[in-house]
Amino acid sequence: LRRPLMVNFTRSMNQTILIKKPPHFSFKECLWFLDRDLDDCMHKVFENSVRKLVSFNNSEVLMEVSEQGKHISIELLVGSVEDDNLVKDYMEEWFDLSRNIKPFYELLEQDKELSVLRKKYRGLRIIGIPDFFEVLCWCVIGQQINLDFAYKIKRKLVERYGKHVTYKGEKYYLFPQPADILPLSVEELKALQMTGKKAEYILGIARLYAEGKLSALKIKKLKNENLMLAELVKVRGIGEWTANYAIMKGLRAMNGIPYGDSGVNNALFQLKGIAKRNNRKEVDKVFDRFKGWKTYLVFYLWRSLRNQGQ
DNA sequence: TCCCAGGGGCATC
């Protein structure tokens, strides 16, 4: 028998998971980062929330993340999970929630020019890309082209080859899996406006995944970040910049420095006046004081390049 | 027209 009364409660029946906000956390700053002015097809940002499709044990779940007082609220608009911890663990990775970033702020305070980063962007966390295959593909796509164009290419790839669910007329996508990419030809990928080289690199990465030779787990098992970088750089299409970006965004390694990154260079030029080219030693000099927090410094430097928002 | 944008591979010396 149907029970009409239940209809009114449809909304509250969605599974909702609460996570207590850690100290030094600003949901607004995190939301700002996810939004920027970029057309990222992997999530949708609204005024006070962000929606993202995630796969837990091969079942798709559409999350709506917002803040509710002292908590971060994750409402599952589509799908559900048996164990709340799946969602909590995912959120921890995505927003780097479990880290106490106070020591980073103390280090910032000691740097005359950089302390402004704390004042302006307090509460911003590393926003990660928990899918390691996605990080690697994204790096290859984004190499050496402007970000707007890179996001355009990613959108084409994802909309064509990624799974999606539809919610209220909007489509939400998962990044394609290695198995989705592997059967494609260079020509099919070039049709998405990436170069032949990039198409080869992405197919190569998908192949390594399929052969079980490359995965987040394999890299995580390595003892330290230098070993991780060395292993990743062996892969065609992955250089020093990409390897660093990948362990920062995908594995939450804390001492990544994407040498040669134009954003980091521009920010350090603006804030500290150091050269934009051949500046490795100067960059190291700034970063040496941030042992254990280098990735955070990179992230805050990127943040400083865009002045809108608080 | 030239240069740059969240590079990397390769050849060459």
Next chain:
DNA sequence: GATGCCCATGGG
């Protein structure tokens, strides 16, 4: 290890 060249699109 440093340098130069190629890839290849779009915006300033």
